[in-house]
Amino acid sequence: MLKIFKYECKRLLCNKFFFGLLLVTMFYGWQVLNNVTIFGVSHTAPFSPWSFGDYLSRMIPMLWIGTLFFITFFTSPKAVRAAVLTDAAPAAPARYAAARCAAALAGSVLLSLVCLAEAAVFYGSCFKWYEWGGLFLPAAVTLLPALLFALGSGWFLGRLRPWLVYAWMAVPFLCMVLPMPEALGIWNGSFFTEYPLTLNALDPEFSMPVTAVLAQCASAAAGAAMFGLPIRKKMRVHSPA
Numbered sequence: 736m737l738k739i740f741k742y743e744c745k746r747l748l749c750n751k752f753f754f755g756l757l758l759v760t761m762f763y764g765w766q767v768l769n770n771v772t773i774f775g776v777s778h779t780a781p782f783s784p785w786s787f788g789d790y791l792s793r794m795i796p797m798l799w800i801g802t803l804f805f806i807t808f809f810t811s812p813k814a815v816r817a818a819v820l821t822d823a824a825p826a827a828p829a830r831y832a833a834a835r836c837a838a839a840l841a842g843s844v845l846l847s848l849v850c851l852a853e854a855a856v857f858y859g860s861c862f863k864w865y866e867w868g869g870l871f872l873p874a875a876v877t878l879l880p881a882l883l884f885a886l887g888s889g890w891f892l893g894r895l896r897p898w899l900v901y902a903w904m905a906v907p908f909l910c911m912v913l914p915m916p917e918a919l920g921i922w923n924g925s926f927f928t929e930y931p932l933t934l935n936a937l938d939p940e941f942s943m944p945v946t947a948v949l950a951q952c953a954s955a956a957a958g959a960a961m962f963g964l965p966i967r968k969k970m971r972v973h974s975p976a
Contacts, residue, residue, distance in 0.1 A: 739831060743838035747805055753842070756804065757849060760797045764850050767793050768857040777931040782864045784941035785927045787854065788873035792924035794850050795881050796907035801846050802885040803904050805839035810893025810900060836890060836962060843882045873941055877921055880954040887958030918946035 747753060772781050772790045779785045851874065858864045892899035910922040920926030926947060931939050 739834035740837050743809075743835050744841055747808060747838055747842050748845070752804070756801050757846065760794070760801065760846055761849060761853060763797055764790075764794055764853045765857070768854060772854075772857070773861065776928045779931060779938045782858050782862055782866075782870075783938055784870055784873045785931045785939075787870045788877055788921070788941075789924050789927040790854060791850065791874060791877040792921060792927060795877070795922070796911070798843060798846055798850070798878070798882065799885045799907045800904050802839065802843040802882060803889045803900050805842045806886070806889040806893050807897070807900055809835045809839070810890070810897050836886065839890075840882070840886055843886065847878050847882065869941070873927075876943065876948075876951050880951040880958070881922070882958075884954045884958035887961035891961040891964050917944065918950040921947065921951065 767790055771793070772786050775781045775783065775786045776789045777785055855865075855867065889900050889903060892903055907922070910919075911924075913923075915923050915925060917926065917930070920929065926943075930944070930947075934942070
């Protein structure tokens, strides 16, 4: 399985698409940091958990698209035709699927680490600020549920119909323009700009209401669960000649 994982990682990461996506993500992230994050959000410092969380929520659409594009490497019609060969191999098909999902997750994590590293460079160069311990929690609650849900839902939809993965890429952009309840405010960034104003404190410590915690946990659990959902395939019945 390790060999399969290494092969799939090489196939995903050693191609022009990945490097192009990486450059676009870095450019967009740097623009957000220099034009939005630098001013802080909700009267907090640019390096506060709230401003940092707002930056990450703005990066979710790029990470979401990147994750789903990784999925298309395994759910495209060409990949489905090649799956006939892997199904005939000695290794169980489930092991191939697990290795491919792990490779897609590795690519998503790598993109996320680039976003975090870019923020670290920005904070260090602009503010000489390096206290990253206080930003771990907003990073975890913002990125992990989104990436797991994108990966799980994309894998399920791609096995159902390959074109659904491309349609699913529009979800984070819809979240940005549609009004979201407070529990789902992380998905469009409104949580980081509105919730600190309700705490009646100057630059308050990072905290989350129970509803938001439950919503993020549910998103992560739903994404993980969709990896194992079975897909019904239509059987073709050939009439005798």
